[in-house]
Amino acid sequence: MSRPDTPPNVTRQTVSSGTQWEEEVGYSRAVRVGDRIEVSGTTATDEAGEIVGIGDPYAQASQAIENIESALADVDAALTDVVRTRMFVTDVDHYDAVGRAHGEAFGEIRPATSMYEVSALVEPELLVEIEATAIVAD
Numbered sequence: 001m002s003r004p005d006t007p008p009n010v011t012r013q014t015v016s017s018g019t020q021w022e023e024e025v026g027y028s029r030a031v032r033v034g035d036r037i038e039v040s041g042t043t044a045t046d047e048a049g050e051i052v053g054i055g056d057p058y059a060q061a062s063q064a065i066e067n068i069e070s071a072l073a074d075v076d077a078a079l080t081d082v083v084r085t086r087m088f089v090t091d092v093d094h095y096d097a098v099g100r101a102h103g104e105a106f107g108e109i110r111p112a113t114s115m116y117e118v119s120a121l122v123e124p125e126l127l128v129e130i131e132a133t134a135i136v137a138d
Contacts, residue, residue: 019045090128
């Protein structure tokens with residue numbers, strides 16, 4: 001789908017995870033414009049929208065990364081195209097567990113990254129949220 005604010009000859013693709021929140025809040029799971037893909041903050045939910053890994057920051061980070069990988073695949077990209085991640089955690093003491101999950105997925109890719117401690121996420125059971133930026137051949 002092309003939009004008026006998208007440069008000529010550049011397509012804009014959006015990815016939906018199918019949650020009710022996308023329409024209510026007005027966002028997409030991911031957006032690809034040209035060679036750039038932005039993946040929204042992604043949490044540890046399964047296909048039914050249920051939280052995976054309650055109480056386990058490693059499991060939640062791993063699931064969030066799997067969800068990012070799925071969104072990237074929908075716009076013909078992969079984790080190997082990721083150049084930047086941002087990790088939001090509700091407790092910085094979860095650094096090791098979240099970092100281990102990130103390292104398992106991105107160890108060879110080595111995107112730029114940041115980790116931020118936040119006071120809360122949208123659901124109290126959520127411990128981790130991850131964003132990603134990818135660049136692919138247009």
